[in-house]
Amino acid sequence: MTGLEDQEFDFEFLFEFNQRDEGAAAAAPEHYGYAPSSVGPALRLPTTHSSLPAPCHDLQTSTPGLVLPAEHPAGYGAALDGGPAGYFLSSGHVRPNGAPALESPRIEITSYLGLHHSNSQFLHDTEVEDVLPSSKRCPSTATLSLPGLEAYRDPSCLSPASSLSSRSCTSEASSYESNYSYPYVSPQTSPWQSPCVSPKTTDAEEGFPRGLGACMLLGSPRHSPSTSPRASVTEESWLGARSSRPASPGNKRKYSLNGRQPPCSPQRSPTPSPHGSPRVSVTDDSWLGNSTQYTSSAIVAAINALTTDSSLDLGDGVPVKSRKTALEQPPSVALKVEPVGEDLASPPPPADFVPEDFSFQHVRKGGFCDQYLAVPQPPYQWAKPKPLSATSYMSPTLPALDWQLPSHSGPYELRMEVQPKSHHRAHYETEGSRGAVKASAGGHPVVQLHGYLENEPLMLQLFIGTADDRLLRPHAFYQVHRITGKTVSTTSHEAILSNTKVLEIPLLPENNMRAVIDCAGILKLRNSDIELRKGETDIGRKNTRVRLVFRVHVPQPGGRTLSLQVASNPIECSQRSAQELPLVEKQSTDSYPVVGGKKMVLSGHNFLQDSKVIFVEKAPDGHHVWEMEAKTDRDLYKPNSLVVEIPPFRNQRITSPVHVSFYVCNGKRKRSQYQRFTYLPANVPMIKTEPTDDFEPAPTCGPVSQGLSPLPRPYYSQQLAMPPDPGSCLVAGVPACPQRGALMPAAPGTSPKLHDLSPTAYSKAIASSGHCHLGLPPPAREAPTVTPAIQDVPRPAAAHPGSPGQPPPALLPQQVSAPPSGSHPPGLEHSLCPSSPSPPLPPAAQEPTCLQPCSPACPPATGRLQHPSPTVRRDESPTARPRLLPEAREDSSPNLAPIPVTVKREPEELDQLYLDDVNEIIRNDLSSTSTHT
DNA sequence: AACCTGGAAATACTC
DNA sequence: CGGAGTATTTCCAGG
Numbered sequence A: 001m002t003g004l005e006d007q008e009f010d011f012e013f014l015f016e017f018n019q020r021d022e023g024a025a026a027a028a029p030e031h032y033g034y035a036p037s038s039v040g041p042a043l044r045l046p047t048t049h050s051s052l053p054a055p056c057h058d059l060q061t062s063t064p065g066l067v068l069p070a071e072h073p074a075g076y077g078a079a080l081d082g083g084p085a086g087y088f089l090s091s092g093h094v095r096p097n098g099a100p101a102l103e104s105p106r107i108e109i110t111s112y113l114g115l116h117h118s119n120s121q122f123l124h125d126t127e128v129e130d131v132l133p134s135s136k137r138c139p140s141t142a143t144l145s146l147p148g149l150e151a152y153r154d155p156s157c158l159s160p161a162s163s164l165s166s167r168s169c170t171s172e173a174s175s176y177e178s179n180y181s182y183p184y185v186s187p188q189t190s191p192w193q194s195p196c197v198s199p200k201t202t203d204a205e206e207g208f209p210r211g212l213g214a215c216m217l218l219g220s221p222r223h224s225p226s227t228s229p230r231a232s233v234t235e236e237s238w239l240g241a242r243s244s245r246p247a248s249p250g251n252k253r254k255y256s257l258n259g260r261q262p263p264c265s266p267q268r269s270p271t272p273s274p275h276g277s278p279r280v281s282v283t284d285d286s287w288l289g290n291s292t293q294y295t296s297s298a299i300v301a302a303i304n305a306l307t308t309d310s311s312l313d314l315g316d317g318v319p320v321k322s323r324k325t326a327l328e329q330p331p332s333v334a335l336k337v338e339p340v341g342e343d344l345a346s347p348p349p350p351a352d353f354v355p356e357d358f359s360f361q362h363v364r365k366g367g368f369c370d371q372y373l374a375v376p377q378p379p380y381q382w383a384k385p386k387p388l389s390a391t392s393y394m395s396p397t398l399p400a401l402d403w404q405l406p407s408h409s410g411p412y413e414l415r416m417e418v419q420p421k422s423h424h425r426a427h428y429e430t431e432g433s434r435g436a437v438k439a440s441a442g443g444h445p446v447v448q449l450h451g452y453l454e455n456e457p458l459m460l461q462l463f464i465g466t467a468d469d470r471l472l473r474p475h476a477f478y479q480v481h482r483i484t485g486k487t488v489s490t491t492s493h494e495a496i497l498s499n500t501k502v503l504e505i506p507l508l509p510e511n512n513m514r515a516v517i518d519c520a521g522i523l524k525l526r527n528s529d530i531e532l533r534k535g536e537t538d539i540g541r542k543n544t545r546v547r548l549v550f551r552v553h554v555p556q557p558g559g560r561t562l563s564l565q566v567a568s569n570p571i572e573c574s575q576r577s578a579q580e581l582p583l584v585e586k587q588s589t590d591s592y593p594v595v596g597g598k599k600m601v602l603s604g605h606n607f608l609q610d611s612k613v614i615f616v617e618k619a620p621d622g623h624h625v626w627e628m629e630a631k632t633d634r635d636l637y638k639p640n641s642l643v644v645e646i647p648p649f650r651n652q653r654i655t656s657p658v659h660v661s662f663y664v665c666n667g668k669r670k671r672s673q674y675q676r677f678t679y680l681p682a683n684v685p686m687i688k689t690e691p692t693d694d695f696e697p698a699p700t701c702g703p704v705s706q707g708l709s710p711l712p713r714p715y716y717s718q719q720l721a722m723p724p725d726p727g728s729c730l731v732a733g734v735p736a737c738p739q740r741g742a743l744m745p746a747a748p749g750t751s752p753k754l755h756d757l758s759p760t761a762y763s764k765a766i767a768s769s770g771h772c773h774l775g776l777p778p779p780a781r782e783a784p785t786v787t788p789a790i791q792d793v794p795r796p797a798a799a800h801p802g803s804p805g806q807p808p809p810a811l812l813p814q815q816v817s818a819p820p821s822g823s824h825p826p827g828l829e830h831s832l833c834p835s836s837p838s839p840p841l842p843p844a845a846q847e848p849t850c851l852q853p854c855s856p857a858c859p860p861a862t863g864r865l866q867h868p869s870p871t872v873r874r875d876e877s878p879t880a881r882p883r884l885l886p887e888a889r890e891d892s893s894p895n896l897a898p899i900p901v902t903v904k905r906e907p908e909e910l911d912q913l914y915l916d917d918v919n920e921i922i923r924n925d926l927s928s929t930s931t932h933t
Numbered sequence B: 001a002a003c004c005t006g007g008a009a010a011t012a013c014t015c
Numbered sequence C: 001c002g003g004a005g006t007a008t009t010t011c012c013a014g015g
Helices: A002-027 A029-033 A035-047 A054-071 A074-080 A084-094 A105-117 A121-137 A145-153 A164-173 A175-207 A210-219 A227-239 A241-247 A253-257 A264-268 A276-307 A331-345 A348-359 A367-374 A377-383 A527-531 A575-580 A691-695 A697-706 A715-721 A726-731 A733-746 A759-772 A796-802 A811-817 A825-832 A843-854 A860-866 A868-876 A905-932
Strands: A412-418 A446-450 A458-466 A478-482 A493-497 A500-507 A514-516 A520-524 A545-556 A560-567 A583-587 A591-593 A599-605 A612-618 A624-632 A641-645 A658-667 A675-680 A789-792
Touching: A412 A545, A412 A560, A446 A458, A446 A545, A478 A500, A500 A514, A583 A675
Parallel strands: A591 A675
Antiparallel strands: A412 A446, A446 A514, A458 A478, A458 A500, A458 A545, A478 A520, A493 A500, A545 A560, A560 A789, A583 A599, A599 A641, A612 A624, A612 A658, A624 A641, A658 A675
């Protein structure tokens, strides 16, 4: 028991420590470059995915953090620019040691981490390593972190003794802590082992390619018991921090945690900790897991990189279920022991591990083994070269997953030909697969790239994205799950980018660049695991909707790559929500004159005879300016359709379209998502505008902030939403955006509830916009607006930008300078939003920082934070309350204009522009319509 | 036997 | 602090 306390203590300690580091990092300019980066990243890691547990991250992250950049590569970019060379350079940089990270297993490991994050992982890794070194270099700042880092890696081995962190680790050792500590501790844990392991690795390696070997080493924790554990972790780790549970040995932290981690303590039992084991334990859980996985994957990636080049195999290795934590061990016991025990256990696995096993992480059954195995997997992947991937895809330069990309550009258009069903129960790691996502009409979702006339196959990437009103980004609580079997006709390959599992599916010319997605399931990560990640701001509770996000990178003349992205309609992944929450899939009318009175048919699910339909006008800040319950025709009620009468708008004299939203309510907490609806001026002939589109742009920008627009269905549209100028993004802007995105993820705002209003989004958007230019990523349905991201392959650096987390602040500076890709988005981004990445900082701080950098004007940080909560509340109170917010503007423009307050004016202007455009469109339509009529 | 699922009990969280 | 209401996870069992 006391142990627990101790543990906790440790944790806290760790945090402080970390923070300090962060702070230090921030403080120490010099370090920035290095240490910070590392540090920062750690914090940030999250960028996109959060890093999860910091721990891992840290470690990894640290790497990652560093990684972050890695994440994207922005950093890479810089580093990478050159390509592999770049990597080396970077790595080299990183490690002055000179030896490329690779050389020393340890290093590699770190890098892996990075790798996982992004394609450029290697780079990242290197960076990481560098970082580490740096850390060493700058102990002071990074102080802890760095030390930790070092410790981690090898030291970890050492570590134990070593730094406090290590201690913490040890203490942490306790499994739980590990989680917590992760971030901080993680370093220690993590890697560390690897270092140790590495040697062994060799063993493992035998079977595998060197790369693998490296991986093995890393992964192989065997050496270090920890490793093994990690394996399991790995999966989690992948996820990110998910590992949190790491220990979790059981799945249920409950027990352990109940407090959330109590049990662990035992493990942590000092004993373990002290010993390498402890670390292990710590590491193990989270770290290991994470780190390991990363490592392994990272390693693999690195290797690949080395050998291959661009392809990313990354981590597919990530075992999906590797954890099986539950399986792993008895929760309780395991937990405690876990660390140790696991570690111990893990060791054994190692044996098992052996390459062979590795190859298939999948081995689900052997819990531990699997996990461990998981690590190995990466190698496996490596082994398999991916056909297509070769192209730029993998290149580090590719935009971060949280970047907003357009669905079409020039002759190309990536389109969802068949949408997935609105409901798909995701499976937990403790469960078996629940199958592939299906299409509502039977069959499976279909994606096709139009306009591509080359004969070269391309790789379609698929990951699980968010479905809230905010910018599209990888979902922290869900991961795509690769489905295999005789029922699956589409081949796929898993890779891990920045903690996000990505399914790579070939798009073949012979199939018209069309792919049937029958190989994608959805894995649900435990909220507790994810939320424990350091830097993870999103909330898992009630954040159960996702979208399938597809990306394709089309090689362009000149070595550039055009990246297109399309997201599916939202998919409800919660069993309960799917059964109880009303869902509106279609509405017969998108807009109507303010007089109302028209019948509108809603199609969807879970409608009740007494379902209510509430129309709402939201102010920019998210407040409900106006609420009105629409009359429903109960006689026509059907579980999947509702007939409602459009209520008259509060202001019958609007001169321009006003975007509002409505939702179906089955009860207190059973409300559908907001749907968009546009009130048109009374004198305006009805047009079937698609408000969404029109709106969105503007709304998004402004409204978004308002929250209105967001609410509306936009989700779908969001895909592109991103900012307007893709180019900008691509070029320079992009990074910024991405980062935000990354941030976003982390940001609590992510949580569904938050979405709505949460200014966060806005702020983010804004910020991003600021960065990006537009900053507004209006969630237009298709964001034509969004410019396609074209990247110069070389530019990897830019890519980095993408990774929000990556560019740790510290890094940024350096990178910026260094990578002077300068103009390139990445660089800029980083520079611009270094803060965003600011992972290092406390979560809250981080975001803010990010924001701030972006736009002073924006009240970013606060906004984000605030938003969330408010939103939620608002949601809660459905009652109609006509409020006259200042915001409430009569004008339709309000929506647009509203961008308001906090928002940057620029956005507003943009909005305005949009509005104007919209108006023109409407007029045109009208004229045409009128003629028709 | 391995998957998939649908259901629902057991837990966790919030309020 | 305890209870009620919900949401999340883990288990079961049938196909």
